[in-house]
Amino acid sequence: MTSFLANEQALEDWLRRQAERHEVYWPQRMGKASYAFQRLRRRSPLRLDRLDDAPASKPFRASACVVPPGRLLAPMQELLYRFEPDDDGGYRFIPCLDPTERLIAGIRPCDLKAIHLMDAVNAEGVPDAHYLTRRAHTTLIASNCLQPCDAHCFCEAAGSLDWREGADVFLTPQADGQQLVECLTPRGEALCADAGFSPCDAPEERRQSAEAHRPQPFGRQFDAPLVKVMAAVDETWDSPVWDKHVERCFSCGTCNLVCPTCYCFDMRDDLDIEHPGCGSRSRCADGCMLPEFAEVAGGHNFRATPAARQRHRVKRKLAYLPTQFADGSFCVGCGRCGHQCTVDIDIFDIANDLAAASEAPHAADD
Numbered sequence: 001m002t003s004f005l006a007n008e009q010a011l012e013d014w015l016r017r018q019a020e021r022h023e024v025y026w027p028q029r030m031g032k033a034s035y036a037f038q039r040l041r042r043r044s045p046l047r048l049d050r051l052d053d054a055p056a057s058k059p060f061r062a063s064a065c066v067v068p069p070g071r072l073l074a075p076m077q078e079l080l081y082r083f084e085p086d087d088d089g090g091y092r093f094i095p096c097l098d099p100t101e102r103l104i105a106g107i108r109p110c111d112l113k114a115i116h117l118m119d120a121v122n123a124e125g126v127p128d129a130h131y132l133t134r135r136a137h138t139t140l141i142a143s144n145c146l147q148p149c150d151a152h153c154f155c156e157a158a159g160s161l162d163w164r165e166g167a168d169v170f171l172t173p174q175a176d177g178q179q180l181v182e183c184l185t186p187r188g189e190a191l192c193a194d195a196g197f198s199p200c201d202a203p204e205e206r207r208q209s210a211e212a213h214r215p216q217p218f219g220r221q222f223d224a225p226l227v228k229v230m231a232a233v234d235e236t237w238d239s240p241v242w243d244k245h246v247e248r249c250f251s252c253g254t255c256n257l258v259c260p261t262c263y264c265f266d267m268r269d270d271l272d273i274e275h276p277g278c279g280s281r282s283r284c285a286d287g288c289m290l291p292e293f294a295e296v297a298g299g300h301n302f303r304a305t306p307a308a309r310q311r312h313r314v315k316r317k318l319a320y321l322p323t324q325f326a327d328g329s330f331c332v333g334c335g336r337c338g339h340q341c342t343v344d345i346d347i348f349d350i351a352n353d354l355a356a357a358s359e360a361p362h363a364a365d366d
């Protein structure tokens with residue numbers, strides 16, 4: 001695949017030219033400390049990473065970007081289809097698919113891995129036409145991380161720091177102030193073909209030399225290797241750790257809604273009373289930390305306590321889904337849930353405590 005070098009201005013001009021042709025999304029600062037992937041407009045600020053950025057001056061951060069970029073592919077709320085009576089006494093279903101050409105740029109490696117995982121989830125079983133239609137029309141430009149986003153980040157520990165799969169173009173800042181532009185797919189090649197960037201013959205060396213500037217360790221690290229942490233989560237059912245980490249939880253569901261690998265939704269049908277028999281079906285994001293999520297007919301709730309819900313959430317990320325898809329941890333270590341939880345409940349601490357508890361000698365062994 002082809003690689004280029006581009007100075008900051010050339011790359012910015014190129015992204016702004018793309019925005020004249022398609023919807024281009026770029027992480028933009030909202031208020032003092034948050035970011036949101038928003039349409040790049042003529043006057044939108046656009047600041048790329050630099051190799052000598054201090055941690056505090058990193059231009060955009062995954063965990064502070066409340067809504068992950070993958071939500072542009074699976075919106076919190078969406079119309080799925082309309083229905084109306086047909087001439088044979090049945091119903092006609094009119095799907096509402098979104099084939100808008102989009103380019104999402106500034107995706108951090110953790111969020112890139114999350115999109116890769118959601119690609120697998122949405123292609124499995126009955127493929128999700130709504131997600132897959134958006135995905136087929138979306139180009140991804142990822143930005144390498146040479147500094148952790150903040151104190152919540154644990155992407156290296158979760159195995160997503162070096163993730164590149166799924167990116168059409170991958171950017172890495174260079175010591176000479178340029179950006180290494182690696183085209184990783186034919187779509188990325190086509191996008192860069194007329195950009196006027198300079199060819200680069202040694203992209204691997206260039207990227208590795210930039211990555212040598214990463215601090216060691218990079219972000220928070222578990223006290224045990226990831227495989228042991230995942231095994232501990234998998235093997236633990238009854239444990240005081242689940243209760244310890246929900247004492248302050250008020251079951252708001254924020255940790256679900258901000259997570260780039262949470263994808264549960266609820267469905268709703270709306271009838272159009274002015275046109276009998278016509279209506280629409282839509283869905284909206286749901287979350288397993290919400291008390292009514294597991295409530296079934298008759299009022300029975302099979303995850304009635306916050307600890308049971310927390311156990312389910314953590315096991316989904318670190319045990320159930322990794323077993324089903326064999327793609328490593330479904331927690332990509334973005335740090336959003338810990339950062340955005342009002343009472344500082346953090347999946348990193350829960351997983352670490354479970355690993356420590358599984359290493360501790362059992363009373364029965366004494």
Ligand code: SF4
Pocket residue numbers: 248249250251252253254255256289340341342343344345
């Ligand atoms: S964000 Fe925090 S308080 Fe809200 S449900 Fe999740 S763990 Fe509980």
Ligand code: SF4
Pocket residue numbers: 255258259260261317330331332333334335336337338347
């Ligand atoms: S569980 Fe938390 S840290 Fe892990 S991917 Fe989801 S939001 Fe990020």
